[in-house]
Amino acid sequence: MAQNNKFFEKHIKQWLKQFRVTGNTVSLVDEGVISLTTLAVALKAERPVLIELPGYAMGEKVKAEMELWAKTLGIGKRIEILPDGTSCGKKLAEAEIPRATLLNTVLHAPPDILLASSAAVMSPAPPPEKMRSSELTLKKGMELPLGRLAEMLVEMDYDDEPEVTQPGEFSRRGGLIDIFSPAQNYPARIEYWGDTIDSIRKFTPETQSSVREISEYKLIMRSGSEEEGESDGKSDFTDYVRLFQPMILRVFPEESRKSLERFFDPPVLDKWEKLKRDPLWSNAVQLLDVAESAKLPPDSAMQCPVFPSSRHILHMVPQGAEENLSELVRQISSNLIRQLADESYKISIAGRTEGDLLSLRDWLRNEGLDSLESIECIQAEVPCGIFLPDENFALFSEYELFSSPRRLLSHKTIVPEIEDDTGEQVHDTIEEAVSADMEEGDYAVHINYGICIYHGLKTIHEKDRSYEALDLEFDNDSRVYVPIWQAHCVSRYIGSQKGTVRLSRIGSSKWNKIKSEAAGSVRSLALDMLRIHAMRCQAKGCSFPQDDLQQRLFEKSFPFTETRDQLRAAEEIKRDMESPRPMDRLLCGDVGYGKTEVAMRAIFKCVMSGKQAAILVPTTVLAQQHYYNFLERFAEYPFIIETLSRFKTKGEQAMIVERMNEGKVDIVIGTHRLLQSDVKFKNLGLVVVDEEQRFGVVHKEKLKNLRTTVDVLTMTATPIPRTLYFSMSGMRDLSTIMSAPVQRLPVHTVVSQYDDSIVAAAITRELQRGGQVYYLHNRVGSIDETAERLKALVPQAKFGIGHGQMNETELEDVMSSFIEGRTDVLVCTTIIESGLDIPNANTIIIERADRFGLAELYQLRGRVGRWSRQAYAYLLLPRNSILTGNVRKRIAAMRKYTHLGSGFKLALRDLEIRGAGNILGAEQSGHINAIGFNLYCQLLRTVTSRLKGVEVSLKKECNVFIDFVDYSLTTVEGKIPAAFPEEYINSPRLRLDAYRRVAMINDLTVLESYRQELQDRFGRLPRAAENLFVCAGIRIIGILANLDSISCADDKIILERAHEILKPDGKIPRLPSGTNPDSKLRFMKMLLEKIFLKK
Known part of the structure; x- marks a missing residue:
């Protein structure tokens, strides 16, 4: 075998150097070579190059491929793509800002290569002079x-x-x-x-x-788009093009014409046609496909000598042989390589990683090709294989050899090493989510007074002072005004439905009695939970070995950039697996955040240790997609992977079960069929449960029994309250993936009454940018009729229908057609709810959204937005319908929680909407309703910690009273204020959050860090705010010293612990008399630090 890169560097670069465009037309065999051809043209151009394509989706693909070629070949060209500006005459919201950025770039420093769809070129844009004049x-x-x-x-x-x-x-x-x-x-x-x-x-x-x-x-200006009504009708991107005078390449212009005709009004198409008479466009080089080239006179088009070998290989596959496609492709590739070698071709075979190269060399050895000096294996990332007949050179990528195309979505980057974490931050994050988002009219819980209604912030005036307070309404219309510096005592109530909440009565002992009863019940529940926990701890599970070289190579071969949270979660799971006790860990991350890759790393560890792994999923469709994904991810390894679902015949299922029992299956992916009594494993080591909330009670009991014997990893995007509850109580280990993948955008959620025009516009817009659409109609009886109605609305779209009552073969064909892009719109039921990952589908339309639960709506919305492109979810409601309270709350929650990583908050909202119900049984739900979910979880965590021998209480407090400090907004004679003035933090929500944060911090270093954060965000702290931080520091010193209270009156500092007055050095500390209050306050803090912290 030849030395690495000996042929590749020489022949590719030689071809690029010699490539010349003669005339104005280049004939392409296929769009697969656009990227390398246009890169060759750009290298010869002495000015920027504009590549006009039929659609944005093609532009994204070509850009990604060009960047790969440029990176691999060491070519330093700046490549950009212009987003489309409008659709159906309306601005594309997601395109406004990136379009503005690029328009500004074009004005000052045009990129070397700019790609744009015909729609992007013709979309209205602010005139260049307007863009320039707006710069500052x-x-x-x-x-x-x-x-x-x-x-x-x-x-x-x-x-x-x-x-x-x-x-x-x-x-x-x-x-x-x-x-x-x-x-x-x-x-x-x-x-x-x-x-x-x-x-x-x-x-x-x-x-x-x-x-x-x-x-x-x-x-610069915020928007680079204008609607037809805003525009003068004359300005579009062509005005910018005339300024920087690029060389223009028009790719498949006939397809561009059809696209404009399909999605734009006739005047836009007329304007585009007239560009042919423009001097700049009349000299454009046209790249034509075979069909367009055939219409030209003979020899009038330059024949591009580059074509992708994958097409030739796949064309050789006999019809009907798709079942063994992978093996056939390998065999044909082997024969083709041998034939090319016989014809004196130099051949490069590219692999992305070191692991790929090892697999390629093994394959060549098995095929008897490793001794040929005309073949080399290179580590390079290329989008496709090519033939260069003039150079007697051929390049093969993994796709040609193994029929496993990769997505060009993102590339691996270096991520800093993760730091060890205790997990306490996770609990803090969850509790923060519980306490956050308290709005006027919400039910709330005061830890000392009980359940109330929060009516916002109110300024209280008392004699010569005023201060802000939380306005709380209790039973009998009684009001309590809680000073804002005590905001941490109040949290949003989560429990039963609002109509059944009973407000607490001020002055009654009932609230303390309710808390006491709840604590007793919590102890009973905790003992039961600890029994199960103890069984797990005592059980002897499998202790997996630490990571080896193979594990590291497998993880390194992941083609995308992991987020820090993904890396942390993977490490936490592997540490659990290395422990001798059975793992029971919940992995929670928003949809599309990379939970499956984390699970795959655990499965790899399991199987490489000689154990079997099972993946339990709720639906057949998801099982099938996981199966394809696992085959692709583990393609380099000799793992036997099977599925067990209704897509298999009874005979096939029986055979798979038998092989599992014999240990001849390494990984099995299945539905609840995996939990049936005939299923046995020879050496099961790991069970991964995807979306546990979708399984029934009987199945969950079987899973509970599994948890005491094997490692169990549960994955969920929207944890059901029971799952979340156990995680918060500390009885179940929790890993979270809270950070979104690079370039991921939140899904834009539209709530509307059903209207044909909205549906038609939504589908048309997605098709215009080369995407696909889910249309969810959850009634099998009328789904065909719905599909016909949609065909009439959008006749240019290709429709498919999928539902659970179809036979297995038909359903599989429909889903495959949609996954492969042969279908534009999939009219379906909720079979798509879990786990489907189709990056090109970025619009989902849900009919009768009022009929779905919050978790269902969240999962359905998660089917889109799994790429860097803006995604849309339309929640359609019946015309003129009056929504019930719970339905209205569900829809409002979906509209509100659109940001990335909102699964936790939606789970909490779901608990609030449904009430505790059957979450923990009638008795426990009654206690949750009585005291609220937040306080209940605090009690449970405290009790379970004590039962495990860790002495913990609800947050330790130290009461502070200083007679010369007033927590008010006004200056009182002889006193100094300690508060956040409204003019300093003018947002009530942010001001309330600031008070809550200061009151909940129990660490002096964290307090100082937060002080600096506020100074950075809001400017220099006013004296009143500085005083508040000094008082908070005194409170924290008291907590660290285990004091119950610190009070200062007449310059005497009274320190109380366990009902005793402390006298350091045998006397009560005093402040110097005659000094001003500011100096006294700071002296008091320094004195307490000296006494208790030895500073």
């Missing part, structure tokens, strides 16, 4: 009144938000303004001194914390 670069020391800057941002179409998290937003707070310009990939915090910009800092949207100071920040 902010610089340190620049004089520009803050009010005028805010006005300018509004004129540039920026959104005024409480917090800046997305491009095109700004937020003004006192002398600060946060801005996220589309021209930048990060937001900036601008701090003023008078009318002068004093500093500009880059900050992180997730934490709202500054990263570093920068010298300037460029602002």
